[in-house]
Amino acid sequence: MVLAIGGPVALVGAVAAAGAALFVLFWRGTAVWFNVRQAFVAAAWKGAWLAQRVELGMSAVRWGEALEKVTQPLVAQVVRQSLGEDPDSLFIPGEYEGLRALRAPGYFVENEVTRQLRRKLAHIDYGTIAVCGPRGTGKTKLLEQCVKDADFGVLAQAPATYAPHDFLLSLSVRLCQEYVRDEGYDVPEFTRLSNVRRRLRRVTSAGARLTRWGFFAVPATALVALGLSESARSLYAQYADSLANQAGTQKDLIQAQVLELWKRHSVAGSVLAVVAGVAWWKARRTAWLPRLVGALWHFGSTPIGVGLALASILRDGLPTESADRFALSGG
Incomplete structure (x- = not known):
């Protein structure tokens, strides 16, 4: 770059300045000179390595050319001699040692x-x-x-498809067995549990889970039923007739709509029924409906329970006349 920009004079000046700087560093013996000297040594070794690589490449090329000139006719001659008098016949080797064994240890090539x-x-x-x-x-x-x-090793072939837990378990068992054999001991036989014991263990585990669940579920259900019994009876006595009338009315309306659709008097209703049926069938593989029911139960159970508790408290705290008025007003 210096030669291209300033010419030969600039190149000579740059070399002289670099030589003077190196001489000053050498004369003072600073750490900078030590680093520069190591860099020069590394560059010299790199140049020597590059020259050896070039020489090795040229030697490899010459050796390849010599092999091609000598080996090609020699191989063809050996093959012709092996075929015998009939060159069109099949080549049958004289011995099969090393060809039948895929993993013969005697033919391992370093x-x-x-x-x-x-x-x-x-x-x-x-x-x-x-x-x-x-x-x-x-x-x-x-x-x-x-x-x-x-000194000690275990070789295990992983199958194409396997359960990770089962494969690691079998690998650990085999590792322990090989280690016991390597130490000179006999491997003990594993005792498999019978089907009766496995089923009994499963039944015992399921019974323990059911007992724990019932220990909390039965008292909680009994307490909730006891607390809501009076409110449920009063609500049933007040609204049973009206709810029955409303259910009968809605049943008659639904029957009328179904008969109208069955007789094809409503085209829009028929189309909506078909769309609803197809959508309901496709919803069998989605989890939106259970999630929706779970969300409604999660967010709606608490307000409903609090409302029933407050209604029971207010009903018990009001006088009889006020309670009757509260019941008649629909509270």
């Missing part, structure tokens, strides 16, 4: 991946190392070899 994994295992005391690659590249064989070389 490569850079194996050495890298062993270095990682040697550098950590505990942790997780992921091994990934396409199918058939030797991931399982690599893990088997690492487990074989370790």
Whole structure:
């Protein structure tokens, strides 16, 4: 950049200034000179590494060309000799050792991946190392070899679909069994519980939950029923006839509407009935209706209960004449 901007004179001046600055730093022996010297050393090693990489690449290219010139005709010649006099026949090898066994330990080939994994295992005391690659590249064989070389190891194949709790439980059981065997002891046999014991345990658990629920539900229901009994009887005595009349009237109206729709006298009502039926059928897979009922019960039960309690208190606190007037007015 200095050469492009100021020319050769500026470049010579910049080099002279940099040399003078480095000499002053060297003469004074400051920490800056130490850092600069380490940077120069690193740059020299980087240059040497780059030169070696270039030389290695050129040697690899020459070696590849030599192999291609020598190996290609030699392989073709060996294949022709193996085929025999009839080159169009099938190639039948003379021995099958190593071809039938997919995971023969005697044919394990050390490569850079194996050495890298062993270095990682040697550098950590505990942790997780992921091994990934396409199918058939030797991931399982690599893990088997690492487990074989370790002081203690367990290799477990995870199924395609499994319940996490059950898989971890089986893995823990197998780990314990392998450790017991590794220590030279016999693994005890597991005793499975019979179906009767499992069902008895389930019944006992359900009975305990039901007992606890009843311990609170039965007294609460009895107290609420006792507190509302007098109010419920008085309300029933006052409004039973009017509610029965209203129910009969609404029943007659509904019957009339249903007969009108059945006789097709109301087109709009028929369309609304069809839409309502389809909407109700589609609502079977949604949770909006239970949520709505739960919300109404949650927000409506408290005001209703408070209102009934207040009505009972006011009714008990008023005189008889005032209570009668209160009842006649619909309070």
